[in-house]
Amino acid sequence: MLIWKNYKRFLSAAFVILYFSVGVFTLPSPAGQSQKKPELKEIIIVYKTHFDIGYSDLAKNVIHNYRTEMMDRTLRGIERNKSQPKEHQFVWTIPGWPMGQLLWPGQEPNRKKKIERAIREGNLVLHALPFTLHTGTLEMEDLVRGLGHACRTARTYGVGLPRGAKMTDVPSHSWFIPTLLRHAGVDFIHLGCNAANVAVKVPLLFWWQGPDGSRLLTMYSHGYGTSPMPPKNWPYRTWIYINHTGDNVGPPSPETVRNNIDYYKKHAPAAKVRIGRLEDFADSILNEKPDLPVVRSDMPDTWIHGVMSLPYGTRVAQTVRPIITATEALNTLEKCWGLHVPNIAETIEKAYEKSLLYGEHTWGLATQHYIDQPYGKEWEEMLARGLPKRFRLLEEAWDEHLGYILEARNLISDQYHSHVSHIADNVDVKGRRIVVYNPLPWKRDGMVSLNVCYWPNFEAIKPVDGGPAIPVIRKGRPHSAATQNFGKIIQFVARDIPAMGYRTYIIADTSPKATVSIKTDKDSGTIESPHFKARLDPARGRIVSLIDKWSGRELVDSTAPQGFGQYLYERFGRKDVVDEYLNNYTLRQYHNTHRILTGKFNMPDAPYSCAVPTKMNLNIESSVISASAVMTGAITDPGMPQSVSIRLSLYADMPVADLEIAYQKQPDGWPEAGWICLPFNLEKFNFRLGRLGADIDPLKDITTDYCNYHQMWLNTGAAVYKKDGFGIGVCPVDSPLISLGEPGSHKFSRRYVPKKPWIYFNLYNNQWQTNFPGWVGGRHVSRVRLWTFDKFKSESSLYTPSMESRVPLHAVRSSAEPGNLPARQAGLSLSRKGVAVTAIGPSSISRGTIIRLWEQAGINSKLKVTLPKGLNVSKAVPINLRGEKIGPPIAVTDNTLVVELRAYAPSTFLLR
Numbered sequence: 045m046l047i048w049k050n051y052k053r054f055l056s057a058a059f060v061i062l063y064f065s066v067g068v069f070t071l072p073s074p075a076g077q078s079q080k081k082p083e084l085k086e087i088i089i090v091y092k093t094h095f096d097i098g099y100s101d102l103a104k105n106v107i108h109n110y111r112t113e114m115m116d117r118t119l120r121g122i123e124r125n126k127s128q129p130k131e132h133q134f135v136w137t138i139p140g141w142p143m144g145q146l147l148w149p150g151q152e153p154n155r156k157k158k159i160e161r162a163i164r165e166g167n168l169v170l171h172a173l174p175f176t177l178h179t180g181t182l183e184m185e186d187l188v189r190g191l192g193h194a195c196r197t198a199r200t201y202g203v204g205l206p207r208g209a210k211m212t213d214v215p216s217h218s219w220f221i222p223t224l225l226r227h228a229g230v231d232f233i234h235l236g237c238n239a240a241n242v243a244v245k246v247p248l249l250f251w252w253q254g255p256d257g258s259r260l261l262t263m264y265s266h267g268y269g270t271s272p273m274p275p276k277n278w279p280y281r282t283w284i285y286i287n288h289t290g291d292n293v294g295p296p297s298p299e300t301v302r303n304n305i306d307y308y309k310k311h312a313p314a315a316k317v318r319i320g321r322l323e324d325f326a327d328s329i330l331n332e333k334p335d336l337p338v339v340r341s342d343m344p345d346t347w348i349h350g351v352m353s354l355p356y357g358t359r360v361a362q363t364v365r366p367i368i369t370a371t372e373a374l375n376t377l378e379k380c381w382g383l384h385v386p387n388i389a390e391t392i393e394k395a396y397e398k399s400l401l402y403g404e405h406t407w408g409l410a411t412q413h414y415i416d417q418p419y420g421k422e423w424e425e426m427l428a429r430g431l432p433k434r435f436r437l438l439e440e441a442w443d444e445h446l447g448y449i450l451e452a453r454n455l456i457s458d459q460y461h462s463h464v465s466h467i468a469d470n471v472d473v474k475g476r477r478i479v480v481y482n483p484l485p486w487k488r489d490g491m492v493s494l495n496v497c498y499w500p501n502f503e504a505i506k507p508v509d510g511g512p513a514i515p516v517i518r519k520g521r522p523h524s525a526a527t528q529n530f531g532k533i534i535q536f537v538a539r540d541i542p543a544m545g546y547r548t549y550i551i552a553d554t555s556p557k558a559t560v561s562i563k564t565d566k567d568s569g570t571i572e573s574p575h576f577k578a579r580l581d582p583a584r585g586r587i588v589s590l591i592d593k594w595s596g597r598e599l600v601d602s603t604a605p606q607g608f609g610q611y612l613y614e615r616f617g618r619k620d621v622v623d624e625y626l627n628n629y630t631l632r633q634y635h636n637t638h639r640i641l642t643g644k645f646n647m648p649d650a651p652y653s654c655a656v657p658t659k660m661n662l663n664i665e666s667s668v669i670s671a672s673a674v675m676t677g678a679i680t681d682p683g684m685p686q687s688v689s690i691r692l693s694l695y696a697d698m699p700v701a702d703l704e705i706a707y708q709k710q711p712d713g714w715p716e717a718g719w720i721c722l723p724f725n726l727e728k729f730n731f732r733l734g735r736l737g738a739d740i741d742p743l744k745d746i747t748t749d750y751c752n753y754h755q756m757w758l759n760t761g762a763a764v765y766k767k768d769g770f771g772i773g774v775c776p777v778d779s780p781l782i783s784l785g786e787p788g789s790h791k792f793s794r795r796y797v798p799k800k801p802w803i804y805f806n807l808y809n810n811q812w813q814t815n816f817p818g819w820v821g822g823r824h825v826s827r828v829r830l831w832t833f834d835k836f837k838s839e840s841s842l843y844t845p846s847m848e849s850r851v852p853l854h855a856v857r858s859s860a861e862p863g864n865l866p867a868r869q870a871g872l873s874l875s876r877k878g879v880a881v882t883a884i885g886p887s888s889i890s891r892g893t894i895i896r897l898w899e900q901a902g903i904n905s906k907l908k909v910t911l912p913k914g915l916n917v918s919k920a921v922p923i924n925l926r927g928e929k930i931g932p933p934i935a936v937t938d939n940t941l942v943v944e945l946r947a948y949a950p951s952t953f954l955l956r
Contacts, residue, residue, distance in 0.1 A: 084274070084312055085281040086328055089304055089319045091296060092137045093289040094212045094268055095175055098406040099815060100292045102437075103444045110145050112155075114294040119158045122167045124298040131318035132305055135167055136295050137210070140194030141174035141400075147197065163201045169321050170194040172209040172230045175404050180218040180344065180736050180757040181351050182403040183365045184898055184950075185882040187224050188925050189396040192888070195926050199889065205229065205926055208322025212236040212268045212288070214405050216244045216343040216751050220737035222262075223254035227950050228925040232261045232326035234286060236268040240638035241346065242629055242792070245749035246339050248275070249329070253340040255738030255745075256899075256949035261326055261336075272307060280332055283315075284325035342735065342745050344752040346629070349789065350407060350816035351757070352781045355808045355824045357446045359778040361402055364453040366851045367460050368395045370483035372885040373544060374463040376893065377871045380914035382864070383470055385463065389886060391455055398452035401445075408441040411814045412641040417713045419648055424684065427711065442817045464546075465856045470863030471548050473508055478549040481854045482541035485874045485881045488848055489539045491669075491698065492855040493519075497532040499857070504552040505536060508867035513552040514539075517667040537669060537697045538853055544871030544881070544912075561696040564666045564673075571664060571671040573694035576701050580692065582662040582675045586610045587692060590701065592772075592832045597725075599772060599832075604723030604802060609690055609703050610656050612719040612804075615682045616790055617652040621645070621715050625790040625811075644715045644813050653682040660690070670695045684710040700845070703828045705807065711821030717789040718807035720828060722774065728767045729801040731784055732836065734760030734846055738902070738948040739838050742784065743797065753796035754788030755781055755806065760900075761846035764801045769835035773842055774803060775849035777827040781806040839878035839901035847880075875908035877901070879945065883952075889927045893917070893955040896925075899945045909941040911955070920953035927954075 095110075097103050118136055125134040138146075146159050162168040174190040198205050209230050211217065215237040225233060233252075237243040243266045252262040263270075269288030274280075287296060287304065301319070308317045318324070352358060372392045378385045411417075414434045418426055426432070431439070468479035476499060480492055504513040518531030541547050563572040569580040579589040586607020590599045600608040621643055630639040639645060660677030672693040679686045691704040705720050733740050736759045740746070746753065758780040765771020776782065782805055783789075785798025789809050805828060808820040829849040833841040872884060878901025887894050893915065897907065911917065920941050922931035934941065936955070943951055 081277070082279065082281050084283060084315045086283070087308060087312060087315050087317045088282070088284050088325045088328065089317065090137055090284060090286045090322055090325070091135065091301070091319070092210065092269070092286060093294050094291050095139055095142050096291045096406040097175060097401065097404050098408060098441060098444065099410055102409070102441055103406070106292055107145055109292065110142055111148060111151060114292075115146055115155060115159065118168070118295045119155070119162065121295055121298050121301070122162055125301060133167065133319065134295075134298070134301050135169055135319045135321065137169050137171055137321060139173055139175045139210075140170055140191070140197065143168070143170055143197050144193050160201065163197070163203060166203070170198055170203075170206040171322055172206045172225065172228065173211060174400060176211040176213055177400075177403050178214065178345055178348060178351055178405055179221060179403070180348065180759070181361075182400065182736070183369070183759070183882075184220070184737055184880070185369055185896070186365065186396060186399050186403065187220070188882070188896070189393070190400045191228055191926055205928070206321070206323065207231045208326060209233040210236070210322060213238050215241050215346045217345060218736045219252070219254050219342040221254070222252045222260035223256045223258045223737055223949065224925065226254070226258035226260050229928055230260070231330070232263075232322055234263045234265065234284075234322060236265050236286070236288065239267040240630055240634035240642070242631065242750050244343055244751055247337050249334075249336060251336050251338045253338055254948075255342075255740070256946055258949070259338065261330065262339075272304070273311060280329055280334060282325060282328040282332065284322075339748065341747040342740050342751075343748055344746065344756045346750070346752040346792070347405070348752055348757050348781065349755050349806070349809055349811045352779065352806050352809050353812075353817040353820060354407070354442065354446055355779065355820065355826070356822065357402065357449050358780070359824070359826070360453050361399065361449045362778055362780065362850065364449065364456060365399055366483070368392060368399060368452070368456050369882055370851070371456050371460040371463060372883065373483070373871070373881065374460070374481070376885050377544065377912050378463060378466060380912045381869070382914060383466060385466065388459060389888065391459060392885065395452045395455040398448045398455065402449040402452070407445045407816045409438055409815075411438060411818055414438060417644060417646065417813060417818060419714050423713050438818070460854070461856065464854050465858065467546050467865060468548075468856045468858035469860040471865045471867055472862050473548050473550065473867055474862050476551060476857065476859050477508070478505060478855055478857050479546050480538040480541050480549070481546045481856075482544065483851055483854070484847060485543045485872055485879070486844070486877045487540055487543055488853070489537060489541070489698070490848060490853040491535060491695070492538050492853050493533055493535050494855040494857060495532060496534050496857060502551045503555040505549040506552040508548045508550055511539075513554060513556045514549070515556050515668050517669055535669065537695070538855070541853055542868060542870035543873035545869050548867040558668055562666050562668065562671045562694070564664045564671050566662065566664045569662055569673065571666070571673045571692070571694055573671065573696055575699040576694050578673065578692055578694065578701070580662060580673050580675060582660040582677075583658060585657040585660045585675060585677060585688075585690065594832065595770060595834070597770065599725055601723040601725040601800075601802065604721070604800070606656065606721035606723060608721065608723055609692060610721045611688045611690060611705050611707060612721050612787065613655045613679055613683075613686065614717045614719070614787060614789060615653045616715040616717075618647055618649045620652050620790045621647060625792055629792045641814055642812060644713075647715060655679045655682060657688040657690075668696065683712055683714060683716065699831060701830045703830065704825060706823065706825045707807065708823040709821055711819035713810070713819045715790070715810060717787065717809040717811070719787050720779070720805040720807060720826060721802075722804070722828070723800070723802040724764055724772055726764060726766050726771070726801040729764050730767070730836075731798065731801075732763040732765070732838070732842060733782070734758055734762065734842050737898075738900070739842055749794045753793055754791040755783055758782055760843055761849070762803060763833075763836060763842050764803065765833070765836045765841075771833055771836055771841065773831045773833060773845055775829045775846040776805045777829065777849055779805045779807050779826040837901075843900050844877050869913070870910070871912045873910045876905070878903065879907060882950075887927065887954055890954065891956065892921075894952065895920075895955060896950060896952045897943070897945065898950045899947055902947045903945075904947050905945055907943050907945050909943065911936065911939045911941060913939070915939070915955065917955040920955050923952050923954050925950060925952060
């Protein structure tokens with residue numbers, strides 16, 4: 045956000061930055077271009093404002109302003125400008141989601157007619173993206189559905205789908221963006237970095253190459269817009285002047301538009317000047333056949349730390365987002381299987397919208413306009429009295445943002461459970477039965493839990509379609525002294541659950557013969573499974589040994605400053621916050637404005653301190669299927685006291701180790717961070733990170749300066765492995781912000797290479813003073829799963845185990861009258877793993893069913909897709925991510941579709 049002290053100063057500074065933004069950052073001429081400057085032939089003016097869904101006010105008030113006062117000013121400006129030649133008439137570019145808000149059902153009828161006319165006549169135009177995003181935090185399908193906001197409006201009013209896109213403010217983004225936009229038919233994106241922050245070092249105009257090889261024409265400016273004239277070394281005949289007002293300021297005045305035209309009459313009299321769209325520039329510049337540099341690089345977001353200022357929201361998002369996809373797919377499958385199910389298309393659309401809004405870059409108010417942050421005793425005393433109203437207003441804004449993902453959960457969780465229960469009610473099995481559903485497109489095993497209150501006591505279940513009995517363990521309060529093992533929550537390992545399908549179980553008459561594969565010893569703090577042996581030291585609050593029994597390797601580096609599995613609490617000093625972070629990240633000319641406002645600049649002059657829990661209590665729990673060691677304790681200082689628990693679980697039949705950290709703390713405005721520490725014991729190591737759309741080698745696939753090398757967002761998981769191939773995979777189920785080598789809070793560098801194979805997952809932070817929550821409190825839980833492999837492969841070492849960690853099997857029970865479904869059935873299945881099915885559901889724009897596949901293992905190959913029984917289609921029409929036909933139909937034979945997949949690329953089909 046542009047965050048000046050007051051609104052008047054804000055507008056003044058915004059004008060200076062936006063008018064001269066390109067001049068701030070001198071960039072070299074593109075490689076291969078002649079140094080002789082060609083004559084400027086065409087200038088395209090694009091008008092836009094920065095849409096913050098909040099920040100300048102509560103989001104609900106900002107949206108109301110979009111719909112009313114801002115729109116009225118815009119319409120008046122359009123009307124006053126009508127007498128100008130068509131190429132000089134005002135055109136305002138609006139993202140897809142805000143445009144939809146202008147046309148909401150409650151819009152005043154006369155105003156709505158004017159808006160609709162302005163859209164049809166080309167005075168209000170769309171760009172392809174919904175708003176500015178923290179792109180790397182979302183799921184692939186979130187971003188695809190986000191393109192639908194602009195598409196729906198464009199199709200409704202008969203204007204072409206936008207081929208230009210823009211994001212403003214956030215300095216850097218995932219390289220998934222080129223893949224997304226090129227596969228949607230978008231030709232150009234402009235990225236406008238916040239002018240006060242250090243920008244990533246890229247050319248002004250370049251091809252940005254995504255992980256699949258897609259190349260997107262990209263302009264990157266150090267400022268929201270661009271300057272009126274190109275820089276001196278601009279080697280092209282076309283220029284785009286993006287006249288960009290500040291945060292929710294709205295359109296420029298008619299006088300500004302007239303002055304812009306007059307400016308060019310004086311300064312570029314030979315150039316054709318027209319007011320237009322982003323894609324107009326792309327069309328003109330590409331007609332010049334430019335020899336542009338190619339930037340093949342992921343660009344991790346330098347604001348990404350802020351997302352972990354709402355750790356509970358992140359945990360909900362990590363859980364619910366895959367379930368939106370699963371629910372839509374399950375609704376489609378049940379229709380194919382002949383079940384009566386409701387039409388949930390609107391629910392799915394709304395859930396994706398709310399999920400997308402949680403990824404929007406505005407998380408709260410401009411804090412600096414409301415409070416001076418107190419610290420230490422002053423804060424603690426105020427907290428004890430109760431926060432004043434202005435502090436509560438900030439919390440209300442943060443709750444607005446949290447509310448998006450909570451609403452997505454409320455929309456989808458019951459629907460998902462209801463759909464799985466509908467299967468259990470309709471299988472042809474009499475009496476009490478349990479159905480386990482697998483949302484992923486490959487057969488798998490997994491641990492499930494189920495509440496069986498009011499069912500009789502039992503010790504085992506068995507699959508109806510055949511197979512041995514499976515032991516269950518019970519959790520919960522004993523039923524009575526005579527039946528100590530009669531807990532109401534059962535757990536068991538479900539095996540061979542079909543791809544996107546289900547398997548039915550009934551109570552077994554006999555229990556399986558017990559085998560001793562779990563060992564525990566509380567005196568030595570040891571738990572052991574067939575796969576791992578662990579030893580915990582409660583006195584030091586850490587796991588001191590974790591041995592991979594398959595290889596005999598010790599996974600824990602005992603020389604690290606933090607213990608393995610340990611909770612680390614950091615409390616930063618002024619040197620960390622100001623000297624080592626703000627002074628490096630904020631450009632010097634903004635040290636009297638943004639440096640003061642962005643971070644916690646006004647904090648006391650105190651040193652860095654940190655703590656880990658020690659002298660913890662140890663408890664060990666074991667059963668025939670698992671063992672858990674739990675350490676509980678506290679941190680008493682620095683800061684206010686915190687309670688902490690660390691749980692490690694090992695399993696008899698699953699080659700994984702599950703770590704769970706729980707902590708409870710008071711809200712604190714002091715700059716702080718919490719971490720899960722995983723110092724692994726490897727030499728000559730490589731890292732591999734499962735980020736949005738692809739897994740990356742951070743040393744080879746991040747090639748630009750001043751990205752976020754210290755904190756990166758994971759979509760699946762991470763792997764660290766030796767040159768000989770052996771390695772460890774981890775999936776942060778709830779807290780996907782990772783630092784490599786050392787904790788990364790309050791660090792910013794041109795480049796950074798981790799020197800140790802140590803991984804840290806951020807549990808929370810309040811690194812910024814503005815926009816993101818400034819204090820974190822409450823009780824929170826974060827889970828991490830670990831596994832080992834003998835040779836790294838993207839699919840088997842990273843993608844598949846991570847997705848099985850993030851997207852669990854789902855178990856339900858039923859005693860309803862039996863139906864007609866078989867006891868076991870697959871849904872949609874694929875001939876190999878490493879491919880995501882991100883959509884299977886009804887098309888919103890034509891007759892048929894959409895199926896979207898997304899390659900995630902980095903392999904070019906053919907793929908056989910076995911469609912669900914009952915779908916009854918004969919052809920698959922290739923379409924892009926916005927539903928446009930891009931190739932001839934492919935025949936569907938024997939319910940099977942064979943397609944060519946490109947590494948890390950989507951393939952979408954309309955089935956008919």
